Amino acid sequence: MRIGIYNNETAESQRVTKVLKNEMKRAGLTYVEKNPEVVITIGGDGTLLSAFHHYQKDLNNIRFVGIHTGHLGFYTDWRSFEIDDLVDSLVKDSGQAVSYPLLDMKATYSDGQTENYIALNESTIRNVTRTMVCDVFINNHLFENFRGDGLCISTPTGSTAYNKSVGGAIVDPNSIGFQLAEMASLNNRVFRTLGSPIIFGADAELILRLRDENGHVLTCDRDQWMLKSEKERYLTELSYRVSKQRIYFAQYRHNNFWNRVKDSFIGGVH
Numbered sequence: 001m002r003i004g005i006y007n008n009e010t011a012e013s014q015r016v017t018k019v020l021k022n023e024m025k026r027a028g029l030t031y032v033e034k035n036p037e038v039v040i041t042i043g044g045d046g047t048l049l050s051a052f053h054h055y056q057k058d059l060n061n062i063r064f065v066g067i068h069t070g071h072l073g074f075y076t077d078w079r080s081f082e083i084d085d086l087v088d089s090l091v092k093d094s095g096q097a098v099s100y101p102l103l104d105m106k107a108t109y110s111d112g113q114t115e116n117y118i119a120l121n122e123s124t125i126r127n128v129t130r131t132m133v134c135d136v137f138i139n140n141h142l143f144e145n146f147r148g149d150g151l152c153i154s155t156p157t158g159s160t161a162y163n164k165s166v167g168g169a170i171v172d173p174n175s176i177g178f179q180l181a182e183m184a185s186l187n188n189r190v191f192r193t194l195g196s197p198i199i200f201g202a203d204a205e206l207i208l209r210l211r212d213e214n215g216h217v218l219t220c221d222r223d224q225w226m227l228k229s230e231k232e233r234y235l236t237e238l239s240y241r242v243s244k245q246r247i248y249f250a251q252y253r254h255n256n257f258w259n260r261v262k263d264s265f266i267g268g269v270h
Helices: 011-026 045-054 056-061 080-091 257-265
Strands: 002-007 038-043 063-068 097-109 114-119 122-127 132-138 141-154 178-185 198-200 206-210 216-220 223-227 235-250
Touching: 002 011, 002 045, 011 038, 011 080, 038 045, 045 056, 045 063, 056 235, 063 080, 063 235, 097 122, 097 141, 114 122, 114 216, 122 132, 122 235, 141 206, 178 235, 216 235
Parallel strands: 002 038, 038 063
Antiparallel strands: 097 114, 097 235, 122 141, 122 216, 132 141, 132 206, 141 178, 178 198, 206 235, 216 223
């Protein structure tokens, strides 16, 4: 089995990386820099997100394992003092995995060109210079005219991230779909939106048609783009659907999703 390691630059992560490589060598495990079958991330959820995008062209052939060297994360099951147990699990690996759905996004520009992205957590679109105005289509049918700060489109696992901060629902990752949540929508006698999160099924398509040419900020997980009108080229439309790809985690002791939610947001019993 070929094992890759992807770490952040903190001193603790560098230390853990060194220890892990030494223990893997003693156990006869193969460390590789290219074409890994298992990728061990060392850092936090942000490090795992970076690793996900680094390897996104080969997701079907990779399982991820996360070691957290800071605060407890949703995607990181192992602590830095558990290297021996992790290496033992790697030695006994039988290919076991748990997978979660991802989000496909297509951005269309005024010159007809398109760009495609994939998100593990979420994509957002905002206008930082004025109220964002866009037409919201569900399965090619106009649903509403949105006015507000922006919109957040998230995966089930990403529902606990930025989506939760803007009032979205937490979704069981065994569900195959995605969610739309509003950011500070305008609702009065003149303008009206649904005003609550929408959870879409596996076959749904969400289309956002933007009315303004300038001031938009588009994100996909940790990546961000400030979109400016240049030579009559500007963002006109975003479309979202469940991706055909999935992310796979090596299920040595992959923690229950609802235990993660409880530990992160509720804590111990009071």
